[in-house]
Amino acid sequence: MSAPQAPSLVRRAAAAAAVLAALLVVPAVAGTYQTQLLTYGLTLAIAALGFNLLLGYSGLLSFGHSAFFGTGAYAVALMMRYLGVTSMELFILGGIACSAVLAALFGVVCVRHTRIFFAILTLALSQVLWTLAYKFFWITGGTDGLRVPFSKLTLLGGLVGFPGADAFAKFITSYYYYVLAAFCVCVALMWLIVHSPFGKTLQAIRDNETRARFLGVRIWRYRWLAFLVSGIFTGVAGSLWVPLNGLTTPDVLYWPQSGKIVFFAVLGGFRNFTGPMIGAVIFNYLEVYAVAVTEYWQITLGVILIVLVTFLPAGIVGSAARLAARFKRRREAAP
Amino acid sequence: MEIVVIQVLNSLFYAAVLFLIAAGLSLIFGVMGIVNMAHGSFYALGAYVTAWSVAAAASAIPPAALFIFLPLGAIAVAVIGLAIEPTLIRRFYRRPEEYQLLVTFGLLLVLEDVIRLVWGGTPRTASGLVDSLGLLQIGGLPYPVYNLAMIGVGIAAALGLWAFVYRTKFGVLLRATAQDRRMAAALGIDVGRIYSLAFGLGCFMAGLAGAIVVPSQAAVLGMGVEVIVLSFVVVVIGGLGSLEGALVGALIVSALRTITIQFWEEIELAALYLIAAIVLLILPTGLFGKKA
Numbered sequence: 001m002s003a004p005q006a007p008s009l010v011r012r013a014a015a016a017a018a019v020l021a022a023l024l025v026v027p028a029v030a031g032t033y034q035t036q037l038l039t040y041g042l043t044l045a046i047a048a049l050g051f052n053l054l055l056g057y058s059g060l061l062s063f064g065h066s067a068f069f070g071t072g073a074y075a076v077a078l079m080m081r082y083l084g085v086t087s088m089e090l091f092i093l094g095g096i097a098c099s100a101v102l103a104a105l106f107g108v109v110c111v112r113h114t115r116i117f118f119a120i121l122t123l124a125l126s127q128v129l130w131t132l133a134y135k136f137f138w139i140t141g142g143t144d145g146l147r148v149p150f151s152k153l154t155l156l157g158g159l160v161g162f163p164g165a166d167a168f169a170k171f172i173t174s175y176y177y178y179v180l181a182a183f184c185v186c187v188a189l190m191w192l193i194v195h196s197p198f199g200k201t202l203q204a205i206r207d208n209e210t211r212a213r214f215l216g217v218r219i220w221r222y223r224w225l226a227f228l229v230s231g232i233f234t235g236v237a238g239s240l241w242v243p244l245n246g247l248t249t250p251d252v253l254y255w256p257q258s259g260k261i262v263f264f265a266v267l268g269g270f271r272n273f274t275g276p277m278i279g280a281v282i283f284n285y286l287e288v289y290a291v292a293v294t295e296y297w298q299i300t301l302g303v304i305l306i307v308l309v310t311f312l313p314a315g316i317v318g319s320a321a322r323l324a325a326r327f328k329r330r331r332e333a334a335p
Numbered sequence: 336m337e338i339v340v341i342q343v344l345n346s347l348f349y350a351a352v353l354f355l356i357a358a359g360l361s362l363i364f365g366v367m368g369i370v371n372m373a374h375g376s377f378y379a380l381g382a383y384v385t386a387w388s389v390a391a392a393a394s395a396i397p398p399a400a401l402f403i404f405l406p407l408g409a410i411a412v413a414v415i416g417l418a419i420e421p422t423l424i425r426r427f428y429r430r431p432e433e434y435q436l437l438v439t440f441g442l443l444l445v446l447e448d449v450i451r452l453v454w455g456g457t458p459r460t461a462s463g464l465v466d467s468l469g470l471l472q473i474g475g476l477p478y479p480v481y482n483l484a485m486i487g488v489g490i491a492a493a494l495g496l497w498a499f500v501y502r503t504k505f506g507v508l509l510r511a512t513a514q515d516r517r518m519a520a521a522l523g524i525d526v527g528r529i530y531s532l533a534f535g536l537g538c539f540m541a542g543l544a545g546a547i548v549v550p551s552q553a554a555v556l557g558m559g560v561e562v563i564v565l566s567f568v569v570v571v572i573g574g575l576g577s578l579e580g581a582l583v584g585a586l587i588v589s590a591l592r593t594i595t596i597q598f599w600e601e602i603e604l605a606a607l608y609l610i611a612a613i614v615l616l617i618l619p620t621g622l623f624g625k626k627a
Contacts, residue, residue: 116575120615124571124608124615125612127608128605131604132605135600135603136601259444296451296452298448299444302442303441305440305444306442309437309438
């Protein structure tokens with residue numbers, strides 16, 4: 001199989017700029033509801049971006065990323081409830097700190113294994129957090145969860161607040177740009193990470209662990225770092241997601257949430273950089289509209305997942321790239 | 336003292352259920368190398384089919400005769416398993432593990448909604464079966480005879496499975512296929528048939544677990560999603576792919592669960608998941624697993 005030729009850096013930058021320009025005008029042309037949906041999609045895309053550093057670039061399938069997403073979300077809710085914090089920047093820092101500590105701890109345990117054992121370990125550890133959030137209800141609110149009302153939130157060090165009755169539309173517009181900025185920072189950072197020597201080493205380990213070890217690469221350390229970075233990105237996603245949702249419940253820590261994050265990556269295609277992000281945004285629309293149309297949206301998602309992994313293992317972006325490459329070859333072959 | 340006896344019996348009843356689920360999971364992994372995330376949903380399906388058929392027949396036949404419906408849940412699930420393996424799972428044996436996990440996760444999503452579609456959101460019970468066997472006095476405390484009977488079913492299932500795998504010709508073929516698929520095929524074993532039957536047998540056991548659980552506790556939505564992580568804990572402690580491991584793991588997990596519920600209810604599941612993580616860390620192949 002010949003890999004589709006990678007577009008040049010200039011063309012990629014141009015494409016990224018075009019996408020960014022399109023994203024910038026969304027609140028101006030789309031209504032509040034559509035903007036809100038896309039904001040959800042962007043937060044999930046950050047989670048997918050972090051997740052894919054493990055699946056796509058390190059070859060490790062985590063079935064426990066709900067732990068980091070939920071930690072980011074609960075960090076915000078707990079800070080607001082018990083410390084009286086209202087600043088989004090502090091929330092993000094808190095989310096980073098908590099998810100980093102958690103990922104560092106979980107990572108030490110998980111990266112000793114690969115493949116199915118890695119998946120089960122991440123799953124089991126994430127479920128520890130779920131039961132804690134679920135059972136220690138006097139702290140976490142149990143199944144009722146914790147509220148994070150947007151009216152209490154302030155952005156940009158307290159410059160922007162949303163008091164008043166009709167603040168919702170204003171909140172969505174401002175928060176959309178806030179999340180978009182965070183998203184751009186995350187994408188840029190992750191792009192640098194996967195194209196750095198560190199990222200290349202991860203891919204080398206993924207492709208041939210034995211050879212990488214023979215070259216003197218300390219496999220565990222690289223995997224642990226990847227796990228840490230992945231957890232932090234997903235934690236940030238959870239922190240950004242929770243003010244939008246207004247509420248965090250143990251469901252974000254439950255393992256089907258991890259399954260959703262895996263779904264993002266498979267839907268978009270985890271063998272390329274943009275796939276999981278696009279998968280996350282599409283999944284978000286899919287879920288919202290499937291829930292609106294039918295009570296039985298899980299069947300829809302399940303069937304889509306089965307069809308995807310059976311017939312389109314490269315995902316939407318991967319299959320599109322392959323199709324484009326074939327089209328291009330044919331055009332070149334017949335001048 | 337009586338309370339200890341009753342707690343031990345409760346723990347054994349729960350161990351019987353866990354063993355049936357985990358043994359099926361382990362059997363499927365041992366033979367085909369597939370970790371079936373939808374296995375808990377097969378368990379839920381068995382519970383719903385049993386509850387539904389018992390409820391449908393309750394007015395027509397005497398309570399004691401309702402026991403013929405217990406195996407029905409298991410058989411129905413086995414038939415579904417026999418249909419799913421060749422049509423869906425078979426495509427994934429040569430694919431990376433990620434895809435195997437994902438396709439069974441997709442199956443889980445579908446099955447969960449099929450259950451909701453067919454039986455709705457209200458919990459279903461078959462408690463008539465428990466009542467029909469009456470109560471036994473254990474040192475002055477009443478205990479349902481049904482639970483004792485089902486501990487017996489669990490023991491019988493364990494013995495039966497052991498005899499099946501280690502004392503029959505099919506068992507030999509099964510173990511040969513698990514050990515070396517290509518060599519087995521070269522020796523003329525119909526590997527595809529073995530795979531189908533192994534998957535069907537695993538599903539049968541999950542369905543049986545659901546069937547014996549549903550008279551004593553209601554079938555509810557999400558019961559499959561809940562139990563699958565717990566059965567992962569069982570097979571991780573016992574060793575993936577090992578039937579002895581599933582038995583010992585089920586006994587350990589249900590004993591721990593009973594103890595933690597008695598003394599510190601909040602950490603019940605957290606403790607179990609942590610123990611599974613620790614076992615994986617120290618003994619990645621579990622107590623009875625073979626070295627990879």
